[in-house]
Amino acid sequence: MTKRKAEIAEHFINAIPHCKALNMRLTSIANGVAEMELPYDLRIVGDPDTGVLHGGAVSALMDTCCGAAAMSHPASPSGTATIDLRIDYMRAATPGQAVRTRAECYRITKSVAFVRATAVDDDDDNPVATATGAFTVEGL
Amino acid sequence: MARKRPDPVQVVKQRRDATLSALVHGVPYIQFLGIEFERRGDELTAILPFDDKLIGNPMLPAIHGGVTAGFLETTAVIGLAWSVLWDDVESGRIDMDELTSGKLPRLPKTIDFTVDYLRSGLPRDAYARARVNRSGRRYASVHVEAWQDQRSVLFAQATGHFLMPQRES
Numbered sequence: 001m002t003k004r005k006a007e008i009a010e011h012f013i014n015a016i017p018h019c020k021a022l023n024m025r026l027t028s029i030a031n032g033v034a035e036m037e038l039p040y041d042l043r044i045v046g047d048p049d050t051g052v053l054h055g056g057a058v059s060a061l062m063d064t065c066c067g068a069a070a071m072s073h074p075a076s077p078s079g080t081a082t083i084d085l086r087i088d089y090m091r092a093a094t095p096g097q098a099v100r101t102r103a104e105c106y107r108i109t110k111s112v113a114f115v116r117a118t119a120v121d122d123d124d125d126n127p128v129a130t131a132t133g134a135f136t137v138e139g140l
Numbered sequence: 141m142a143r144k145r146p147d148p149v150q151v152v153k154q155r156r157d158a159t160l161s162a163l164v165h166g167v168p169y170i171q172f173l174g175i176e177f178e179r180r181g182d183e184l185t186a187i188l189p190f191d192d193k194l195i196g197n198p199m200l201p202a203i204h205g206g207v208t209a210g211f212l213e214t215t216a217v218i219g220l221a222w223s224v225l226w227d228d229v230e231s232g233r234i235d236m237d238e239l240t241s242g243k244l245p246r247l248p249k250t251i252d253f254t255v256d257y258l259r260s261g262l263p264r265d266a267y268a269r270a271r272v273n274r275s276g277r278r279y280a281s282v283h284v285e286a287w288q289d290q291r292s293v294l295f296a297q298a299t300g301h302f303l304m305p306q307r308e309s
Contacts (some may be wrong), residue, residue: 054169056213
């Protein structure tokens with residue numbers, strides 16, 4: 001991927017209103033691999049007793065990161081939309097810690113990008129969640 | 141044989157609405173997205189009023205796929221928790237003081253959730269209903285449908301599996 005394309009993708013992702021509302025950050029993007037971070041935030045807690053983040057917020061992070069990975073693939077002309085996304089929740093994210101995710105577009109055709117992602121908190125060895133999805137490949 | 145006289149309608153409604161309100165308003169993320177629930181008997185409809193902070197594609201504009209997923213997951217979890225609590229609400233076994241003082245019933249935990257994005261979410265209010273296909277002692281399977289202007293035109297649907305909270309014995 002050209003540097004310019006990476007800049008455009010980064011610009012595009014950082015301009016998404018919902019991502020801004022959640023203070024999500026794109027930390028790396030190149031050649032079909034993207035990394036993003038979601039800071040811990042009391043507003044998006046799903047279980048008030050434990051302070052664990054809601055699965056929906058993790059979904060938003062992984063969906064965005066998977067889309068970014070698809071867009072950044074060298075064979076992708078431009079935009080993308082989610083066709084289907086499955087998320088497996090392995091464990092609760094530790095309260096107070098940011099959730100980080102890495103998505104990889106491991107196969108792309110003329111019409112479909114196949115993407116998988118893993119999310120972790122400070123404990124890198126035990127995934128919080130994994131995702132697999134199919135994304136559209138939009139023309140220019 | 142004498143049948144127990146049914147509770148007055150106001151008492152029944154108050155119990156149902158207080159339970160639903162405790163489930164929905166105790167969760168910060170549900171408040172963050174602005175989701176509300178309408179109830180007709182035991183049937184729930186989740187409502188997601190449109191807001192700029194829900195946008196995922198500013199060019200179209202369209203609702204963020206993650207918002208759609210969060211909305212559907214919330215609809216599934218609340219719908220499942222509600223169906224499990226229903227008998228206790230109806231019989232009056234549910235502890236209303238505990239509920240209104242903010243002690244929430246334990247919610248089911250999501251094992252996996254698969255969202256099928258059928259069309260882009262327009263900048264309008266969205267609605268969703270959950271159907272519990274199987275609710276066992278440990279696991280449950282729930283399907284959710286979401287639409288905007290027309291009930292028969294879905295913009296997303298989802299299936300999820302959930303781990304049921306274990307009752308204290």
